[in-house]
Amino acid sequence: MSTLQIITNNPALFIKLIPPVLMSECFCLQEEEERGKRQVLVLGLDGAGKSSMLMGLTPGESAAKRGRCRPTRGFNFMSLNAPACQLDFLEIGGGEDLRRYWSDYLRRTHVLVYVVDSSDRSRLPLAKDELHRLLTVEPQLPVVVLGNKQDKPDAVSVSELREALSLGSVTETRKLFLLAAQLGSDGALRNSCRGLDAFQDVLLQLV
Ligand SMILES: Nc1nc2c(ncn2[C@@H]2O[C@H](COP(=O)(O)OP(=O)(O)OP(=O)(O)O)[C@@H](O)[C@H]2O)c(=O)[nH]1
Numbered sequence: 396m397s398t399l400q401i402i403t404n405n406p407a408l409f410i411k412l413i414p415p416v417l418m419s420e421c422f423c424l425q426e427e428e429e430r431g432k433r434q435v436l437v438l439g440l441d442g443a444g445k446s447s448m449l450m451g452l453t454p455g456e457s458a459a460k461r462g463r464c465r466p467t468r469g470f471n472f473m474s475l476n477a478p479a480c481q482l483d484f485l486e487i488g489g490g491e492d493l494r495r496y497w498s499d500y501l502r503r504t505h506v507l508v509y510v511v512d513s514s515d516r517s518r519l520p521l522a523k524d525e526l527h528r529l530l531t532v533e534p535q536l537p538v539v540v541l542g543n544k545q546d547k548p549d550a551v552s553v554s555e556l557r558e559a560l561s562l563g564s565v566t567e568t569r570k571l572f573l574l575a576a577q578l579g580s581d582g583a584l585r586n587s588c589r590g591l592d593a594f595q596d597v598l599l600q601l602v
């Protein structure tokens with residue numbers, strides 16, 4: 396896989412200049428498919444590790460840089476060339492002011508990646524509510540939940556996360572994966588980006 400580009404922009408501007416409705420007029424999912432492109436929408440609460448995940452997927456990005464991720468004030472876009480297709484990742488920032496825009500982007504995506512900070516115990520109920528709000532909007536969209544920050548001592552386990560996010564209540568007809576990950580840290584573990592190989596494999600199966 397190779398990275399084509401990564402662009403950070405101001406979300407407020409992005410959303411004002413290219414409102415989702417307008418985008419959907421000039422952006423046809425079917426046409427993108429014919430050109431071998433697959434859209435991956437990356438959502439999750441602020442600080443969950445979405446940008447760290449994108450950097451982890453970017454060959455050549457140093458671990459030190461991953462550890463210096465700043466909050467995404469708008470969106471991040473990154474493309475990866477896989478043998479069979481191009482994966483276009485779009486992260487929308489997870490701040491409270493941006494969450495209301497999340498669902499506007501669901502219709503134009505092939506897979507939703509929902510990143511959760513497994514150590515942010517007090518906000519797991521909020522992460523659950525936001526996830527289920529998205530699931531209601533697009534009942535068939537495949538979803539990969541990344542239980543991130545597994546390196547932190549207070550992280551909940553994957554089975555606890557499944558419970559906390561009520562993933563058992565998700566209909567069996569939906570393709571849903573829950574993966575553990577540690578994508579970057581300020582400490583000694585920041586050289587590792589564990590979980591991304593399995594993550595890429597799952598994504599390529601879903602798109
Ligand atoms: N310990 C640890 N820290 C992590 C991990 N992944 C990300 N971080 C740190 O968590 C912080 C937030 O990560 P980001 O990738 O910016 O989070 P985000 O989801 O993009 O947040 P927003 O853009 O604000 O929505 C950064 O300081 C990262 O270094 C992890 O697996 N373990």
Ligand SMILES: [Mg+2]
Nearest residue numbers: 445446466467
């Ligand atoms: Mg971010």
